[in-house]
Amino acid sequence: MPSLCSIQVRYTTVVTLLVLVIVVVVGTSMDLAVRYRVRDEAFLNAEKIVLRWSAQVRGGHLPHPIPASAGVDLIQVVDARGRIVNSSPQTGRTRLSRFRPEPGNRLQRRTECLPGRQCVLLTADRISPNADSPVVYAGTAEPSILATHDLEYVIAAAALLMTVMLGWMTWRITGRSLRPMEQQYQLASTTSHELRNPIAxxxxxxxxxxxYPDHVNPRDTIQRALSTTDRLEAIVEDLLLLARLHGGEHAPHEPIDLGVLVTEEVGTPAPTMPVHAEVTGNVWVHGSRTQLIRLLSNLLSNARRHAETGVTVWVASAHGQAVVEVTDDGAGIESADRERVFERFVRLEDGRRRDATGSGLGLAISRDIAHAHRGTLRIEDSACGARFVLRLPLIEGK
Known part of the structure; x- marks a missing residue:
């Protein structure tokens, strides 16, 4: 099965290549269209001028020299012997072209490129079918857009920029679309690994x-099996809760007095460390009572597990947020591990020693619940032990 990263690379590559082909085709078509339009417009202007002066030649009213007009500044009248009879000042004494249209095809377009000189777009008109008929030439220097590759450079730069941008957008969109699959793939992989050990x-x-029925105490075997089953059950229940949290399942939300909720949870009988709660003011939040109870229960269980003499819970409001701090007086958590402990199935050595039956999902679930309530859960500095700080949006006016 290909990795999700390779799928992202594959989709991005395919889309980028497809975009590249499209922009190359469109860019080439645009380049040809622009060149044809510019060239055709130059020839049409020259054709109008050459027909105008051809009529003047036939009527015997041709001015000397011939003035430039309509952007066409290269005009010559050449007799049958190739002598320049009349011309515009810009042409000089050199013939624009040695081409003479045939009697049956009097009006023709030409592109003349003389060595060392700029190419010229010309229209030639034979005055009459007679052998001694003069020829009128009119034209203009080839526009820079046709004489250089500037247009191609601009189109290529635009095509490259568009390809890179669309490739980058495809990478981002594909990555965002595959992110839930990446998380599910990682969760499934980690879960299978964590379940394999207790099952084995x-x-x-x-x-x-x-x-070995004669060498094994059935009662001890059953007790160990039940202990392993309890751990498997805890892992499965936590995985189901994680699936609901990440699957977008919305638990019913209601206004909750966080101070009362903490007081009730702290007052729940527990055979381990004592917990002292301190509530300052009315602290109301909007959320799922069941999920917030689970979050507080996970934090208190973790604190009791690592405390030496007791746990302190402080509830207050600050800067428009409800704040709950759960602090123990144990060994604390190293700075390098403060984010790591929120990862799924991560259990530090001290935690494994104090409780071998834990699922390693409690803190991950707690942070997911906090995020589901548009809040945060972090480990912050403490003078002694570990200090977990939960912040949730506060309901104003309660």
């Missing part, structure tokens, strides 16, 4: 009891 241990215990 359970199988080993049961197989040992079957293979």
């Amino acid at each position: 241990g359970l199988r080993l215990q049961l197989e040992g009891a079957l293979l």
Whole structure:
């Protein structure tokens, strides 16, 4: 199965290549269209001028020299012997072209490029079918857009910029679309690894009891199996909760007095460390009572597990937020591990030693619940032990 990163690379590559092909085709078509339009317009202007002066030649009213007009400044009248009879001042004494239209095709377009000189777009008109008929030439120097590759450079730069931008957008959009799949893939991979160990241990215990019934105490085997089953059950329940949180399932929300909720949770009988709660003022939030109870329960269980003599919970409001601090007086958490402990199935060595049956998902679930309530859960500095700080949007006016 290809990795999700390779899928993202593949989609981005395909889209980028497709865009590149399209912009190359469009850019080439645009380049040809612009060149044809500029060239055709130059020839049409020259044709109008050459027909005008041809009529003047036939009527015998041709001025000397011939004035330039309509942007066409290169005009010559050449007789049948190739002598310049009349011309515009800009042409000099050099013939614009040695081409003479045939009697049956009197009006023709030419592009003349003499060595060392700029190319000229000309229209030639034979005055009459007679052999001694003069020819009128009119034209203009080839525009720079046709004489250089500036147009191609501009189109190529625009095409490259468009390709890069669309490729980058495709990468971002594909990555955003695949992010949930990446998270599910990672969760499934980590979950399978974490479930494999207790299942393998359970199988080993049961197989040992079957293979060596005379050397194994059935009661001890059943107790160990039940302990392993409890851990598997805890992992499965936590995974289901994570799936609901990440699946967009919305639990019913209601106004909740966070101080009362904390006081009730702290007052729940527990055989371990004592917990002292301090509530300052009315602290109301809008959220799921069940999920917030789970979050507080996870924080209190974690604090009790690592405390030496007790746990302190402080509830107050500050800067438009409800703040809950859960502090223990244990060994604390190193700065390098403060974000790591919120990852799924991560359990530090001290936590494994104090509780071997934990799922390693409690803090990850707690942070996900905080995010689901548009809040944050972080570990902040403390003079002693670990200090977990929960911040949630405060309901004003309560």
